[in-house]
Amino acid sequence: MREPRSVGVVGGGLAGLALAALLGQRGHVVTVYDRDRAGGKLRRETSAGLGFDTGPSLFTLPAVWHAVLARLGEADPLELVPLAGGLGMHYTPFGTVPLPVLPGHAFYVDWQRYVRATAPLAPHLTTLLTTPPHLGDPAFLRASRALLAASGAHRSAAGWVRALELPDTLAHAIATHALNAGITPDAAPPLYAMLPALAGPDVSRPRHGMGRVLDVLTTFAQARGVTIREGVEVTRISGTTLHLNGTDVVSHDLVVSAVDPGRLAALRGRPASSPVPRRTVSGVALYGRAADGLDLPATSVLPPDDFRAFGTAVHAGALPASTLILVHQDGERLAVLVTAPATGRVLDAAHPWVQGQMEHTARVLGLPRLFNPATTPLALTPAHYAAGGHAGGAIYGAALPWWRGGPLHPQPYRVGRELWQVGTGVHPGGGIPAILGGALIVDTLMAQDSH
Ligand SMILES: Cc1cc2nc3c(=O)[nH]c(=O)nc-3n(C[C@H](O)[C@H](O)[C@H](O)COP(=O)(O)OP(=O)(O)OC[C@H]3O[C@@H](n4cnc5c(N)ncnc54)[C@H](O)[C@@H]3O)c2cc1C
Structure with a gap:
C-alpha cells in the first residue's frame, strides 16, 4: 500500500480508532463509521451525579502503548499514574x-x-x-x-x-x-x-481517567485527517462498498472491520460459523456513588469459588452461584463488575441474582453496603454489550480453543483481498494491550502487502 488509498473502518472502538490513526500516519484517507459513539466499550456516562468512564479500568502492559506512540512519532499524553x-x-x-x-x-x-x-x-x-x-x-x-x-x-x-x-x-x-x-x-x-x-x-490509569485513552486516540486520528462518523451504522458490506444506515452507499479502496467476526460475516451476507462458537463471558457493570465512608483499595477481586462449576454454568448460559466480581473504588466513584453468561439478557441492579452477588460482595468485604442507598447505580448489562459488540454481549468474543487462544494462533487478520479485521474478537483476551497490538500487526501487514 505505497499509494495513499481510501480506507473505511467499520467500528470506532479503541481498536478501530488506533488502526485509523496508524493508517492516517501512512497517508491513507481514512473514515471511521460507528453505529453509536466512538469508544465502543469505553464510554462516558453519568450516574448519581458523577461522571464515569465505563468499560476498561486498568491500563496494563504500557510497552504496547509505547509501541503505538513510537510508530506515530508521538510523545505520551496519557499521564499514566501507577495504581x-x-x-x-x-x-x-x-x-x-x-x-x-x-x-x-x-x-x-x-x-x-x-x-x-x-x-x-x-x-x-x-x-x-x-x-x-x-x-x-x-x-x-x-x-x-x-x-x-x-x-x-x-x-x-x-x-x-x-x-x-x-x-x-x-x-x-x-x-x-x-x-x-x-x-x-x-x-x-x-x-x-x-x-x-x-x-x-x-498497572496504571491516566491521571484524568480512562476516557483519556479515547480522547488521545481520537486526537491522533483526527490530526492525521481521519474522519469519524458517529451514529452511522454499516448495514451491509459488499466488496469494498459499505451500505450506511440502510440508505447511503459509499465505496473505499480497502475496508477494515473493527467489529466482531460474526457480525462481520452477517454484514457480508455470509452464514454464521457452524458450529456456533462458544462465547467468552459477559457481565453486569454497575456504576454509582459509593456508600458513605467506603474506603476500599483501588481494586478488589472476588474470584469464583470453583472455576469448573463457574465455567459449566456460564457456558450453559446459566447464572453461576459463585462468579468473578471486580470492585473499583476511586473516591466517591464505585464500579462493580459482576461476571455473567453471554446470553444478551437484561440483568439490572434489581435482578435477584445481581442483588445476591452484591450482598455476597459486601459480606466478603465486611461492609454493610457498597453503593449509597439513596441513589440507583447505572447498570450496563449483557444486553448493552450485545447491542454493538459480540454475540450475547461476550466481552472477548468467541471462546477459542486453547491452541488458538494465545497470540500464536489468532483469527485471520485478512479476510478478503481488500478486507482486513482488528479488535477484541480477532486478538482476544488481555483487553487494551491485545487490541492495540492487533492494530500494530494489521498496520504492518497492510504496509507489507504493497511490497
Ligand atoms: C466491563 C469491562 C471491563 C473491562 N476492563 C478492562 C480493563 O480493565 N483493562 C483492559 O485493558 N481492558 C478491559 N476491558 C476490555 C476492553 O474494554 C476491550 O477489549 C476494548 O475496549 C474493545 O475494543 P474494540 O475496539 O475491540 O471493540 P468495541 O469497544 O466493542 O468497539 C466496537 C465498535 O463497533 C461499533 N459497531 C458495531 N457494529 C457496527 C456496525 N455495523 N457499523 C458501525 N459500527 C459498528 C460499536 O458501536 C462499537 O463502538 C473491559 C471490558 C469491559 C466490557
Whole structure:
C-alpha cells in the first residue's frame, strides 16, 4: 500500500480508532463509521451525579502503548499514574492476597518463584503482542520459543499453575487472571496465568481517567485527517462498498472491520460459523456513588469459588452461584463488575441474582453496603454489550480453543483481498494491550502487502 488509498473502518472502538490513526500516519484517507459513539466499550456516562468512564479500568502492559506512540512519532499524553495495589486485593475461598505480592508478605517467596517461572517470556511479551505471527520472522520466532519455554509441557493456565505447587490462596488468585481471556483456567493457555507476573507490577490509569485513552486516540486520528462518523451504522458490506444506515452507499479502496467476526460475516451476507462458537463471558457493570465512608483499595477481586462449576454454568448460559466480581473504588466513584453468561439478557441492579452477588460482595468485604442507598447505580448489562459488540454481549468474543487462544494462533487478520479485521474478537483476551497490538500487526501487514 505505497499509494495513499481510501480506507473505511467499520467500528470506532479503541481498536478501530488506533488502526485509523496508524493508517492516517501512512497517508491513507481514512473514515471511521460507528453505529453509536466512538469508544465502543469505553464510554462516558453519568450516574448519581458523577461522571464515569465505563468499560476498561486498568491500563496494563504500557510497552504496547509505547509501541503505538513510537510508530506515530508521538510523545505520551496519557499521564499514566501507577495504581496503588496493582491488580488488587484478591479474596479467594482459601484466603486473601494482594497481586502483585510485596516483600514482607507470607507468600512473597512463592510469588518470586512464580515470577521466575515467567522470566523467559518477560523480555518478549511486547514482541509477541505486536508482531505479525510469521514463524519466518526471527523476532516472532524468538518470542514464540520464549513462550513455549515458559509454558513447558503445560497446555492450560490451570495445569501450569498447579505444577508450581503454590499455596492455594496464591494459586487461586493467579488462576483467576485466566478469566482475562473470558474463559476458565483449564481452557485458557498458560500465558494468561503468567499475566499477573508480567503485568502486575505496572498497572496504571491516566491521571484524568480512562476516557483519556479515547480522547488521545481520537486526537491522533483526527490530526492525521481521519474522519469519524458517529451514529452511522454499516448495514451491509459488499466488496469494498459499505451500505450506511440502510440508505447511503459509499465505496473505499480497502475496508477494515473493527467489529466482531460474526457480525462481520452477517454484514457480508455470509452464514454464521457452524458450529456456533462458544462465547467468552459477559457481565453486569454497575456504576454509582459509593456508600458513605467506603474506603476500599483501588481494586478488589472476588474470584469464583470453583472455576469448573463457574465455567459449566456460564457456558450453559446459566447464572453461576459463585462468579468473578471486580470492585473499583476511586473516591466517591464505585464500579462493580459482576461476571455473567453471554446470553444478551437484561440483568439490572434489581435482578435477584445481581442483588445476591452484591450482598455476597459486601459480606466478603465486611461492609454493610457498597453503593449509597439513596441513589440507583447505572447498570450496563449483557444486553448493552450485545447491542454493538459480540454475540450475547461476550466481552472477548468467541471462546477459542486453547491452541488458538494465545497470540500464536489468532483469527485471520485478512479476510478478503481488500478486507482486513482488528479488535477484541480477532486478538482476544488481555483487553487494551491485545487490541492495540492487533492494530500494530494489521498496520504492518497492510504496509507489507504493497511490497
Ligand atoms: C466491563 C469491562 C471491563 C473491562 N476492563 C478492562 C480493563 O480493565 N483493562 C483492559 O485493558 N481492558 C478491559 N476491558 C476490555 C476492553 O474494554 C476491550 O477489549 C476494548 O475496549 C474493545 O475494543 P474494540 O475496539 O475491540 O471493540 P468495541 O469497544 O466493542 O468497539 C466496537 C465498535 O463497533 C461499533 N459497531 C458495531 N457494529 C457496527 C456496525 N455495523 N457499523 C458501525 N459500527 C459498528 C460499536 O458501536 C462499537 O463502538 C473491559 C471490558 C469491559 C466490557
